[in-house]
Amino acid sequence: MTAAGHAQQDSACTARRRRFRLTCLPHERPAVEALLAAEGYAFEAEPYLASARCLRTEPKPLGASAAAAFGLVYILDKSSMLPPVCLGARPGEAALDLCASPGSKTGVLAEMVGDNGLVAANEPKRKRYQTLRQNLQQLNLVQAATTGYPAEDYPGPGRWTRILLDVPCSGWGTADKNPKVMSLWTEQTIKPLLSLQRRLLTRAAALLAPGGRLIYSTCTTNVQENEDQVGWAAAKFGLHVRSLPAAPGFVFDPVENQKAKGALRVNGPASGGQSFFVAELGQGGESCPPPEASVSGSKHVRVAPDVLSRLKVEVNWQGLPPGRAEMEGERLVFRPDSGLDTLDGLSWQGTVLGQGRTGLRLSSRARRLVPEIGAGPSLVLDRVDELHRLLQGQSLPAPGPGPMAGLYWMDLPLGWVTVKGRRCMWTGR
Structure with a gap:
């Protein structure tokens, strides 16, 4: 392990603490942090993504916070943020998240491409597709579109310069939280997974534009699903495994064989997250400069x-x-x-x-449409207990005639409350 790796391992936030993202516009992050602090949470920034935070103090589960209820934070294992970070999408670009549900990595991609970019989030299964759409709506990811095609048959020519392929896998990297995966998926039962992964790689390679970047990732430690699959795809489709930079805040193990030299194998316990495998495939030995965004x-x-x-x-x-x-x-x-x-x-x-x-x-969650305070009926709150009263279904005095009013924490827009007579309520739909 390098000296940098030891420093990362000794970091105060390397321990298995809860990580999350601030799922708001960049200029709103200080206000969301102020709301979290008002609820008693303490946290620090993570080095690998601008929106990533590590909890230091959690007075109650973060998912029960007002910030979470209004879609301003998203709880996510730190290793799950790494694949979209490695994809390196720039503002204004278009990215395809081929196996997207529940949308956690879609959110990271949306942050990277910004408002003028696009993330196409694909999920073929109906229930998972509905979950994906619900999450994207709660997070106000208006630059994300959803498609419902079987990923191995995703239509269209090779026009994508950024593809994220986070494949279904055995999940061995999550065994510390889900020990059953080790008995559910054994070396004797993973053949269907291996076949599916190769079909997905086949289609992703066909969708990749010249000079594009394809990130293949799993949350397993199984070589057959990691290095072996990447080596197979490189040989089959004339692609190269490109060297990914070692992201700060992680500890990495050597790859298991030279077929995937340049890929990242996250040591989950040492990194304070899940074990993950991330590899970049593309044409040529080095990453090509990304196209100009338009x-x-x-x-x-x-x-x-x-x-x-x-x-x-x-x-x-x-x-x-x-x-x-x-x-x-x-x-x-x-x-x-x-x-x-x-x-x-x-x-x-x-x-x-x-x-x-x-x-x-x-x-009620369309907070991107809430105008400036005073441009219409505005319910401005500065007490956390009032926010929790709304979230518990209680009503507050209405700021003016209905049918709706903008809801704010200080000057941070949260969404819309429904006005009935002289009272208003948060419906959460």
């Missing part, structure tokens, strides 16, 4: 006239990236311009912002 279409949000006529509240449309907001049946849906060309010819869904048959009611 955004098609207009630079503003286009709102259908029937949407404007049905809304009864002031809305901050400029809180959305370039795209269009229109009714699809009874739902108000936002589709980013970044998806119109990239996903042309594919069946995909954007973000649901509201719904209604006659009138139009915004989703």
